[in-house]
Amino acid sequence: MTDLRPAPDAPATGLRERKKRRTRDALLRAALLLFVSQGYDRTTVDEITDAVEVSQRTFFRYFANKEEVAFAVQDLVESHFVAALRARPASEGPVEAMRGAVLAAWDTVEEAISEVVPVDLYMRGYQLIESTPALLAVHLRRSTELEEEIARLIADREGLDLDADPRPRVAVAAFCGVMRVTGRLWGQGEDTSVEAIRRMTEAYLDQIRPALAAHWHRPPAAPGPAPAASATGV
Amino acid sequence: MTDLRPAPDAPATGLRERKKRRTRDALLRAALLLFVSQGYDRTTVDEITDAVEVSQRTFFRYFANKEEVAFAVQDLVESHFVAALRARPASEGPVEAMRGAVLAAWDTVEEAISEVVPVDLYMRGYQLIESTPALLAVHLRRSTELEEEIARLIADREGLDLDADPRPRVAVAAFCGVMRVTGRLWGQGEDTSVEAIRRMTEAYLDQIRPALAAHWHRPPAAPGPAPAASATGV
DNA sequence: TGTGAAGTGTCAGTCGCTGTCACTAGCCTG
DNA sequence: CAGGCTAGTGACAGCGACTGACACTTCACA
Structure with a gap:
């Protein structure tokens, strides 16, 4: 033929x-x-x-x-984020780069997955993961694997040896910890849109430095369950 | 009666x-x-x-x-940590208090669990959890529940409303993220002693502020897979 | 066009886990 | 201390996730 x-x-x-x-x-x-x-x-x-x-x-x-099928799309989104991180300019610091990559990734999820599944089905799937104990557990374990990948990437960017310098893993762990809280709270809220999670991401990341300050003498920049983005701290 | x-x-x-x-x-x-x-x-x-x-x-x-039986002792250790956190003086800042509580808890695990199980059996059990995918997943999910409890505690200490101020959850998330990395790396190492994990905990927590600095111009305080404790940053 | 291998269905079996029911043994009351 | 109550247990049947083995169909490639 x-x-x-x-x-x-x-x-x-x-x-x-x-x-x-x-x-x-x-x-x-x-x-x-x-x-x-x-x-x-x-x-x-x-x-x-x-x-x-x-x-x-x-x-x-x-x-x-049975679990694996629930994470097939999540896989796509994660590689999408990794690609976004690779694309960040070398001039950016580690945390700055991760932050930029997450936000950029949310801005462009649609084109990354729409061929396989409509975006809102993915968002509902993500909420399902957050609200189903068995899936949440697997999600968190997968996240630690992603964390290790990101840490390698950050170490590369900075020209450091991942096993000699604890900062890459520590920075990534702190960053991803905050991302996870964001995901959890988003899953509990009513607004399941991409915009909502993007907004929350930005707001919570802005709080990481104030939150780690030695003492919290002043109220945070913008209180509220999903506070508006704006950083008082660096 | x-x-x-x-x-x-x-x-x-x-x-x-x-x-x-x-x-x-x-x-x-x-x-x-x-x-x-x-x-x-x-x-x-x-x-x-x-x-x-x-x-x-x-x-x-x-x-x-079947999983639950593997976490019975872990339960004890976690309440032990929570008790240690409650015992921290009000003068300490949030991160300072958490750090103090973790280290104090490691110093006194033995008395907290020895009635049920010898310490080294617990440590081997903890390593098992870290190295068994199914258990690790559950461990991480349980950890997020513990995180929420800690966040409530911190919010109380500071007299804040957990749902109005994002800092408690953000601080706890960042802190626990670093703790998790510590646990993982300890599980992969050869030294399975309590002292080893205590030492690593201290070292990695000392890196959290340097790691979140905008740029990493200088090498970290003490490089190495399980760096000695000493903080350059605040 | 025939041969090999890839992909699938069928079947039997293991293991985690649950509902049901009958039975035994501590407990409590009179 | 007799008799009833009930908590704790064992035995059994059954479901659902998952696996290994084997036979059968169908595409691929010489």
Whole structure:
């Protein structure tokens, strides 16, 4: 068969590959929809595979476990952030660069994932993770792995040896700790928009230096559950 | 109802109560020993119950799930830390108080847990948690709950409204982020002693302010995988 | 066009965990 | 101290996540 289709730009190889991708995507979407509509725990793997009409065994050939499918999109978002961090100018300090990267990443999540899943489905998925104990636990463990990656990146930027200088890991840990609080509080709030979490991110990061001051004599810059962004401290 | 038994000081009530406590402790110890000797995943609940000669059903009446038994001692250590934090003088700033509490808690873990389990078994258990993905995930989720408790405590100390002022949660998040890195690196090292983790804790906490400085122009105070304690920054 | 391998379905089995029910043993009352 | 109450337990059946083994279909490539 003289293959006339030039596989335009995507890595569209043989029929087999495309079929595989299709079933994987179908499983992913079906799972996400079931999860957000009826909850993670109340969704069985059989329900997912029934919706896609494959056997349960096939599901476990694509995803190591039921949790993994819930983090497929999260994976994309995380690499998106890492890419944003790599793109920060070398002139920026470590914390400055991380802050810039997070905000830039939120500004452009849509284009990073919309091919796979609409943004609001992802946001609902993120909320599901934050509110489902089993998923939250896995999320936090995955986050520590991401933290290590970021620490390596920061050490590289600064030309430091990660194992000789504790600052990269310490800075990243403090930074990510604040990010996690942000994610948690966002998940508990009502506004589930990207803008909301972006706004909160900015506000909470602005509080990190004031919060670590030796004494809190003055009230913070802008009080409130999701305070407006503005830093008194450096 | 004329209750003549004054229940002297310990909660030593009837025979029933004592029997319960005994089987619970037996399950706990058997589980911990099996976990550290052959690994968490390679230990089945049946093995644990066989060692204590009770039915599997009984195990799940004492522990909600297999993970819970691995965190029973950790629970004690965490309340020990919270108690230490409550005991800090009001004159100390938030970060100062947390730092003091952690170090004081490590100095006195032994007396806090030795009645239930020898310290080195606890330390090996802690290492197990750090090195077992399933346990690490749960550990991190539990840690966020502890974080919230600490944040409330700090807010109280400072006379602030936790939901109006972001600084308590931000400070605690940054602090606990650094603590977590410490725990992880300790788990990977060879020295599993309490002294080792105490030393690392001190060293890494000393790096939090330098690490968050806008730019890292100078090398850190004391480089090395487990740097000696000494703070350049505030 | 036939051969090998990739992908899938089926089946049986393990392990964590839960509901149910009957039974035993401490406890409490009369 | 007899008899009833109930907390704690064991036995059993069953669900859901996950795995290994094997046979079958279907694409790929010579």
